[in-house]
Amino acid sequence: MNTSKLQRFLREPLLHFIVIGGLFFLIYTAVNDPIGNSSDVILITPERIGQIAAEYNGVWNRMPTDEELDSLIKEEVRSEVYYRDALALGLDKNDAIVRRRLRQKMEFLTDTGVYLQEPAAGELEAYYAANKQAYRSEPRLAFEQIYLGESPSEETVSQTINTLLSKPAMDPSTLGQRTVLPAQLKLSQPNAIDSVFGNGFYSQIAELAPGEWAGPVTSAYGTHLIRTLDGQSARMPPLEDIRDAVMKEWKSAKANENREQDYAKRLNRYIVEIRLSEAEETENR
Numbered sequence: 010m011n012t013s014k015l016q017r018f019l020r021e022p023l024l025h026f027i028v029i030g031g032l033f034f035l036i037y038t039a040v041n042d043p044i045g046n047s048s049d050v051i052l053i054t055p056e057r058i059g060q061i062a063a064e065y066n067g068v069w070n071r072m073p074t075d076e077e078l079d080s081l082i083k084e085e086v087r088s089e090v091y092y093r094d095a096l097a098l099g100l101d102k103n104d105a106i107v108r109r110r111l112r113q114k115m116e117f118l119t120d121t122g123v124y125l126q127e128p129a130a131g132e133l134e135a136y137y138a139a140n141k142q143a144y145r146s147e148p149r150l151a152f153e154q155i156y157l158g159e160s161p162s163e164e165t166v167s168q169t170i171n172t173l174l175s176k177p178a179m180d181p182s183t184l185g186q187r188t189v190l191p192a193q194l195k196l197s198q199p200n201a202i203d204s205v206f207g208n209g210f211y212s213q214i215a216e217l218a219p220g221e222w223a224g225p226v227t228s229a230y231g232t233h234l235i236r237t238l239d240g241q242s243a244r245m246p247p248l249e250d251i252r253d254a255v256m257k258e259w260k261s262a263k264a265n266e267n268r269e270q271d272y273a274k275r276l277n278r279y280i281v282e283i284r285l286s287e288a289e290e291t292e293n294r
Contacts, residue, residue: 051089053082061085119271120264128259136259137248143258144251149196151239152214155185155222159231166225169234173222181236190230196239206230 061081065073073081101107128136137144155173157165169184182192194202199211207229214235217223224234248255 051086051093053085057085058082116268119268123260123264123267126260126263128256133252133255133259134248136262137255140258141245144246144255146241146244146246147198147200148215148243149198149241150202150211150214150237151194151196152235152237153181153193154190154226154236155181155192155234156188156190156230157225157232157234158186161225161232166232166234170222170224173234185234188230190228193238196241206233 058078062073062078065077065081095101155169157169172184173179173181191205194205199215202211202214203209210226210228213226214237217226217235217237219237219240222234222236225232226235227233
């Protein structure tokens with residue numbers, strides 16, 4: 010073939026079509042080759058199989074049988090197939106649940122290191138001093154009561170007290186009126202007492218002399234005579250007594266602090282545009 014004929018052949022549109030088609034075929038084959046394209050390979054490693062078996066053991070408190078393990082591996086492959094196809098279809102986009110789960114995973118990765126961290130010298134003490142009120146134990150009272158009704162007369166109140174004082178061995182349950190309220194309450198915190206007798210009841214009985222009948226004391230239900238049986242003052246425990254609890258709270262606070270710092274760094278990589286409406290200007294953050 011002479012030079013002129015060769016040049017005419019190379020300019021043939023049909024040749025160009027064949028060459029371009031062949032290139033497209035090669036590219037398609039390379040992209041969709043099930044062996045050459047690693048994205049189409051689902052690899053279940055021995056390490057992953059060990060994790061699957063361990064997860065089963067954590068739930069059922071025994072290792073899976075060979076048949077059960079084979080079934081679990083097949084389920085793992087099934088999950089991976091659907092997961093990849095879902096991503097390919099973009100089903101993860103604009104899904105609030107997926108977004109929330111991925112955010113949780115990212116925050117978990119940020120937090121993990123903190124829970125292995127130990128406070129520097131004096132750091133735990135400083136945290137405890139700054140948050141002392143959170144560890145203050147509430148005062149407690151134990152008492153018994155006699156219910157005298159919604160609006161007893163002064164004479165009824167006076168007679169009942171005199172009877173109790175003159176006959177200390179007398180059973181108090183024989184006095185007063187019947188009620189569904191408890192005759193006695195064991196050592197309880199102020200909010201627990203108020204939840205039974207009404208707001209402000211604890212503050213009325215807190216200053217009563219222990220071991221003596223006194224009153225009248227008004228509750229949300231009526232009038233009572235009260236005898237305190239035991240009490241504990243509010244207490245601020247020393248750090249050494251609650252070190253484990255303070256350490257746990259310190260690590261949680263440290264994790265929150267690190268999470269915010271990590272988020273701030275990540276946010277700086279983006280320009281955030283918030284368009285409240287098409288008519289309004291874009292708000293940049």
